[in-house]
Amino acid sequence: MATDKELSDFLKSVEKRAFKRTAFAVRDDDAALDIVQDSMIRLAEKYVDRPAAELPLLFQRILSNATMDWFRRQKVRNAVVHNFSEFSGPGDEDGEFDILEMLDGIEGNVGTESASDSVSRDQILQLIEQQVAELPARQREAFLLRYWEELDVAETASVMGCSEGSVKTHCSRAVHALAKALKAKGLAP
Amino acid sequence: MTNNTNSTYSSVRDRDGLEARFGVRVASMLGERAQSTAPDISERLRFAREQALVRAQAARRQEQAATAPVVVSRGRTAALANPLGWWFKLGSAAPLALLVLGLAGIAHVHDKAQIAAVAEVDAALLSDDLPPAAYTDPGFAEYLKTHQE
Numbered sequence: 001m002a003t004d005k006e007l008s009d010f011l012k013s014v015e016k017r018a019f020k021r022t023a024f025a026v027r028d029d030d031a032a033l034d035i036v037q038d039s040m041i042r043l044a045e046k047y048v049d050r051p052a053a054e055l056p057l058l059f060q061r062i063l064s065n066a067t068m069d070w071f072r073r074q075k076v077r078n079a080v081v082h083n084f085s086e087f088s089g090p091g092d093e094d095g096e097f098d099i100l101e102m103l104d105g106i107e108g109n110v111g112t113e114s115a116s117d118s119v120s121r122d123q124i125l126q127l128i129e130q131q132v133a134e135l136p137a138r139q140r141e142a143f144l145l146r147y148w149e150e151l152d153v154a155e156t157a158s159v160m161g162c163s164e165g166s167v168k169t170h171c172s173r174a175v176h177a178l179a180k181a182l183k184a185k186g187l188a189p
Numbered sequence: 190m191t192n193n194t195n196s197t198y199s200s201v202r203d204r205d206g207l208e209a210r211f212g213v214r215v216a217s218m219l220g221e222r223a224q225s226t227a228p229d230i231s232e233r234l235r236f237a238r239e240q241a242l243v244r245a246q247a248a249r250r251q252e253q254a255a256t257a258p259v260v261v262s263r264g265r266t267a268a269l270a271n272p273l274g275w276w277f278k279l280g281s282a283a284p285l286a287l288l289v290l291g292l293a294g295i296a297h298v299h300d301k302a303q304i305a306a307v308a309e310v311d312a313a314l315l316s317d318d319l320p321p322a323a324y325t326d327p328g329f330a331e332y333l334k335t336h337q338e
Contacts, residue, residue: 004246007245011241015234016224020226036234037240040238044245045244045247048252125221128218128222129222143212144216147213147215148220175208175211175212178211
């Protein structure tokens with residue numbers, strides 16, 4: 001059973017990412033805060049008897065469900081589902097983008113101290129955040145759960161309610177879409 | 190053919206690895222930006238966390254209350270009761286089961302004693318010189334009655 005301190009530490013460690021992830025999805029800070037608070041309370045009330053190690057996956061699942069509930073309440077679920085499936089641009093599955101090249105470019109621009117101008121750095125981070133926000137919802141969710149929340153493929157599939165193959169596809173497409181978008185914005189070597 | 194398969198497999202793995210590196214790098218930058226959340230949002234998140242902890246404590250208390258013994262009082266008497274405890278139910282049922290078994294045992298012993306007494310009478314009758322049919326004779330019955338008096 002997780003103690004109060006373990007629960008508090010866990011919520012503290014996850015709250016900002018949870019807020020950001022939800023804000024990406026609902027595009028409304030107040031609604032995102034409500035959803036995160038609701039998810040925290042659901043976790044605390046219903047799963048307080050679970051060990052601390054189980055909290056991350058449970059919380060991600062609760063947060064995803066709470067976000068979906070919000071969309072249902074907003075009666076825009078059809079529009080969301082439409083958005084989920086609309087991403088099928090011609091550049092999705094091609095090998096035209098050299099991810100390694102992009103990776104080097106990003107690391108060169110942001111990841112090292114050579115990017116000394118903090119204003120410029122903040123602008124780049126903002127640009128990346130904007131591009132992530134513009135990803136199709138399922139791709140963004142898969143990308144954030146895999147690389148930000150650091151869940152493995154099976155855990156991500158469990159949270160998203162889809163197959164592991166779908167998770168890999170969503171993640172791959174998200175990475176390529178981000179690489180393409182960032183390159184288009186000039187964030188390239 | 191094998192070389193082609195191996196090289197394809199290797200290139201897929203390389204590509205997966207690069208995608209993962211890219212993803213982790215972008216995510217770390219997102220994390221960096223997420224840490225610089227506006228103060229009002231940080232404050233609301235702190236409030237949400239505290240609310241959740243209060244609820245967790247309430248849920249724990251409720252759970253403990255549900256499993257702990259409850260004092261049930263009526264009038265001048267008071268008793269401990271635990272509606273969910275299996276041991277309590279078992280403890281309540283055991284004396285009743287012992288009582289039923291005891292009564293059944295007493296009835297069994299009583300029946301055997303009765304059977305033994307009847308068998309003893311039968312044996313005495315059968316081993317007597319007088320035939321049992323004599324006891325059905327009204328004259329003999331009258332004779333016995335007179336002699337007892």
